[in-house]
Amino acid sequence: QSALTQPASVSGSPGQSITISCTGTSSDVGAYNYVSWYQQHPGKAPKLMIYDVSTRPSGVSDRFSGSKSGNTASLTISGLQAEDEAEYYCSSYTSSNSLVFGGGTKLTVL
Amino acid sequence: QLQLQESGPGLVKPSETLSLTCIVSGGSISSSSFYWGWIRQPPGKGLEWIGSIFYSGSTYYNPSLKSRVTMSLDTSKKQFSLKLTSVTAADTAVYYCARLYCSGANCFATRPHLDVWGKGTTVTVSA
Numbered sequence: 001q002s003a004l005t006q007p008a009s010v011s012g013s014p015g016q017s018i019t020i021s022c023t024g025t026s027s028d029v030g031a032y033n034y035v036s037w038y039q040q041h042p043g044k045a046p047k048l049m050i051y052d053v054s055t056r057p058s059g060v061s062d063r064f065s066g067s068k069s070g071n072t073a074s075l076t077i078s079g080l081q082a083e084d085e086a087e088y089y090c091s092s093y094t095s096s097n098s099l100v101f102g103g104g105t106k107l108t109v110l
Numbered sequence: 111q112l113q114l115q116e117s118g119p120g121l122v123k124p125s126e127t128l129s130l131t132c133i134v135s136g137g138s139i140s141s142s143s144f145y146w147g148w149i150r151q152p153p154g155k156g157l158e159w160i161g162s163i164f165y166s167g168s169t170y171y172n173p174s175l176k177s178r179v180t181m182s183l184d185t186s187k188k189q190f191s192l193k194l195t196s197v198t199a200a201d202t203a204v205y206y207c208a209r210l211y212c213s214g215a216n217c218f219a220t221r222p223h224l225d226v227w228g229k230g231t232t233v234t235v236s237a
Binding site for chain 2: 001003034036038045046047048051052057089091093096097098099100101102103104
């Protein structure tokens with residue numbers, strides 16, 4: 001299975017909004033509303049930020065939102081804060097009864 | 111609060127078998143709403159799902175690793191394990207265990223997402 005495609009890096013200034021894309025195929029992202037997003041700070045374990053495309057777990061800021069159109073899912077972070085600087089990974093369930101991750105996107109807060 | 115803790119050798123020789131265990135505390139390992147899984151991250155690289163196991167023993171594995179992976183679960187000890195055979199340097203990574211939430215009769219195929227993670231353990235494959 002091929003990894004989902006994410007931009008290697010994105011950046012934004014405090015207070016701005018950024019969007020990270022995650023492109024898959026009709027066998028994963030396009031086929032199911034089971035896309036999730038994870039935030040990972042250096043040296044730490046990933047943290048679930050979004051699941052089922054757009055649902056936030058309890059305790060996750062409402063500045064984080066998710067959406068999907070066709071084979072591409074997106075994570076939007078509004079009101080950027082310094083603490084949002086991290087690596088972000090998308091993941092999707094696939095028609096092969098497996099999970100696949102994206103390659104990761106490094107978010108830099110300028 | 112549910113916590114997961116990985117344990118196992120930090121160094122494995124090439125061609126040998128990597129064995130890790132994840133201990134579950136603060137919650138049940140036998141719930142029908144969860145699978146239990148392993149994910150790894152090579153140095154400086156992204157996440158890779160290895161596989162997941164249900165308390166009944168049902169498993170799903172990454173197709174690219176399936177021939178070398180075996181997962182097992184012990185409900186009495188509240189732990190689950192990973193064995194990866196014939197390791198090479200490419201298997202050097204931080205290995206995470208995680209809880210996979212899902213729902214419905216066909217649980218793994220319905221709303222799967224990794225909601226609780228262990229801190230990870232570093233495994234180096236080297237002679």
